Amino acid sequence: MRLATWNVNSIRQREPHVARWLERVRPDILLLQEIKCEAAHFPELSFASLGYRAEIVGQKAYNGVAVLARIPVEVTHRALPGLPDTDTQARYIEVRAAGILVGGLYLPNGNSGGADGFAAKLRWLDRLGDHAAAMLDAQTDFALLGDYNVCPTDADFAPGALAPTDALVRPESRARFRRLLWLGLTDAVRALHPAAPNYTFWDYQSAAWERDSGLRIDHALLSPVLAERLTAAAPDRAERGRAQPSDHVPLVVDLADPPA
């Protein structure tokens, strides 16, 4: 089973990139973040012609997540469980597919909106931890992929790419990411590649790509049983070097078939 996640920074701008990439990589499921449109404007047809059906949690202008799948999926959540109803930002979608749950998430950045904005990011991480704990309690196998907007350690960003006060590296953000690991989840990329940076994002500004001033903020976390099936996990760096790229690249995770 091949799972992938990609913050595309507008699906309407990145439609040709995504279509070409699907043809080449052929994931079973691709989770998209920052589609930046309502469902009615999502270019479903160009992906349908490649054999992918779309499930969309859209929002005008900002945020927005979606699932493209070439295997049957059933949507289990269109928002992160536990968040107040007043939070209408489109940042979470979850599907059941091939006997597992696959969540696609776009965490708040936490640098805008002052103290309230940062607190909202931490609350989102708290609810994600609660949801992961509930799925573990239910003995459900699951994967949580997406743009976490957290650099878990100092090895996860290029020197000088972020200030120590940045919401992506603040201790409160990292503590909540560690809680996910301490619950028993596996960071798929780090499990297979303990040392290489494996950046997934390079800012459009300051020639960040040319200087390889990147961040590792897109992650794939696996429940214990799925971690046993992990065979490969890596960002697709080459996508950042193409014309009119997203500032994020896809992250691809391969899982072996479950034991018979």
Place this chain on the structure above:
DNA sequence: ATGCCGGGTCCTACCCGA
């Protein structure tokens, strides 16, 4: 310390991202 670039929208000046 700020802008850089590149999306978006109440359409063109400003908000937001990370």
